[in-house]
Amino acid sequence: METIEKYIEQLISLTGINGDTIPVMRHILLVLAAFLLAFLAGYVCRKLLVPLILKLTAKTDTKWDDVLFNKQVLVAACQIVPAIVIWQLLPMVFYEYPLVRELLTRATAIYITVMSVRLTFVFISSFKDLDGDKRTSTQQYVYSFMGVMKILMVCIATIVVVSIIIDKDPLKLFAGLGATSAVLMLVFQDTIKGLVAGIRLTSNDMLHKGDWITVPKAGANGIVEDMSLTTVKIRNFDNTIVTVTPQALVDDSFQNWIGMQQGDGRRVNRKVYYDFRCIRLIDERLRNELIENNYFKAEEINEEMVNLTLYRKYVEKYLGSHLEVNSDMTLMVRQLEATQCGLPVEFYFFLKDKNWVNYEHNMAEIMEHIYALAPVFGLKIYEQYPDQ
Numbered sequence: 001m002e003t004i005e006k007y008i009e010q011l012i013s014l015t016g017i018n019g020d021t022i023p024v025m026r027h028i029l030l031v032l033a034a035f036l037l038a039f040l041a042g043y044v045c046r047k048l049l050v051p052l053i054l055k056l057t058a059k060t061d062t063k064w065d066d067v068l069f070n071k072q073v074l075v076a077a078c079q080i081v082p083a084i085v086i087w088q089l090l091p092m093v094f095y096e097y098p099l100v101r102e103l104l105t106r107a108t109a110i111y112i113t114v115m116s117v118r119l120t121f122v123f124i125s126s127f128k129d130l131d132g133d134k135r136t137s138t139q140q141y142v143y144s145f146m147g148v149m150k151i152l153m154v155c156i157a158t159i160v161v162v163s164i165i166i167d168k169d170p171l172k173l174f175a176g177l178g179a180t181s182a183v184l185m186l187v188f189q190d191t192i193k194g195l196v197a198g199i200r201l202t203s204n205d206m207l208h209k210g211d212w213i214t215v216p217k218a219g220a221n222g223i224v225e226d227m228s229l230t231t232v233k234i235r236n237f238d239n240t241i242v243t244v245t246p247q248a249l250v251d252d253s254f255q256n257w258i259g260m261q262q263g264d265g266r267r268v269n270r271k272v273y274y275d276f277r278c279i280r281l282i283d284e285r286l287r288n289e290l291i292e293n294n295y296f297k298a299e300e301i302n303e304e305m306v307n308l309t310l311y312r313k314y315v316e317k318y319l320g321s322h323l324e325v326n327s328d329m330t331l332m333v334r335q336l337e338a339t340q341c342g343l344p345v346e347f348y349f350f351l352k353d354k355n356w357v358n359y360e361h362n363m364a365e366i367m368e369h370i371y372a373l374a375p376v377f378g379l380k381i382y383e384q385y386p387d388q
Contacts (some may be wrong), residue, residue, distance in 0.1 A: 008120040038082035045078035068126050076119040083112045109164050117157040120384055121150060148195060169218075194230040197246035207232070207249065212257040219242045237356075242360030265326035268363050273382035274344035274374070279308050286378055295376070311377040312345065315370055319349050322361045325352045342382030 029082055037198045053074060057065040087108045094101035124146045163170035201207045207224065213234065214221045222236035232242045260266050282290075282305055290296050295314055312333045329350040336344040347370060351362050 006272055030093045034086060034093050036253065037089065038085040041085045042082040045081050050074045050078060068123065071124055071384075073123050073126055076115070080112060081114045083108055083115065087112065089366060092308045099144045106164050106167075110161050111367070113157050113160050114162070118151050124150060139156055193247045194228075194245060197250045198227065200250050201227075201246055205310060207256065208258070212253040212261060214257070215242070215244055215249070215252075216253055216254075218242055218248070218345045240289065260354065263354075265329050266354040266359050268347065268366075269347050270367060271336065271344045272347070273339070273344050274369070275309065275328050275342050275380040275382045277379060278380040279306065279343065281305070282307050282310065282376070282378075290377070293376070308343075308345075311373065311379055313375075315347065315373065319347075319366070319374075320368070322366060324351055324353060325364070326352050341384060 004383065033239065050071065053069055054071060057069050060066075087105065090101055090105050090108065095106065127146060130368060160170050162168075207213065207227070209224055209227055211224045212222065213224060215234070218234075220234040220236060220242040222234050222242070225235050225241075226233040227246070230245060232246055232249060234242045234244065236242060282301070282303070285328065286307065287301050287303075290310065291298050296310065310334070315333045318332055319325050319333075325331065326349075331349045332346075334346050334348070336346055338344075347367070351359055352360055353362060371381065
């Protein structure tokens, strides 16, 4: 800056300006020079350093450097550079105007503080891109910790800004926080509760990003898209977004389908009611029909068997041989307690394909076949007609 000042003095002398206008002209040119240097510093960072760093990170095989040193982080860092240049040059530019220098120095320091906090926020938010569709417990711990760090950064920045404005040592202001800790706990009580609830959710392996959960009280039934200190964002299957607090999930019950998602099959549990009047011992005609149509062999049927018994056995055999049914998991057709609406029979089995659309189609195909088999065994599905 001293070299620039010499050039400015020479330029003023060449113009022939003299008298009281020389200091004014000198300061105007010094201010313009300072702003020009700040602009050039920012321009070099944005146009040269940022593309260079992006190219270097793109050539590496690791993902973390692409995420943590992405364009948003680098641009946010470049926005601080011109202010640092101005802050360094202010004592040289306004050496004859201490009051102006002091005010501008404080304003620049406040700007640097705010933009540094913004840079920290952008950097912390970049960690989200390291997550996949799922978020492990360790990643969730880190993510919760980052949320706390954002809050601490805001508190520290606020104290630093106040100390700059009133020209006090920030350490003295930090020392006085003990008296206001109760107020701070009251202000941030939701955040503190959310942090504790989030730790409970992750430490007990109750919830992860990407899980399918059902929260009846909140009307939520969908995939967890994001988890923060204060909210859990759930995208329902109709694409509506429901947000609940981690505290609400801990205090109330919710259903997590992660076991089904990671398991070997998705459960089907259907009840069908059969008319009591059609349940009977088999006769010779029904016996011959079942044998001729290869439902059973002759030695497998005796005269004392009931049509519903044969029906249950055949359906179990049909389910066990079906390609879409996981026969290694629980599979049964059982009779439930009789009701006034008929005899309920429960079909309990697991399908291999857990995709929602495929699951529904496969289940419908199997159950439709089961419905169609009822008349073959002389059974009638109970049907209650509305009053005429």
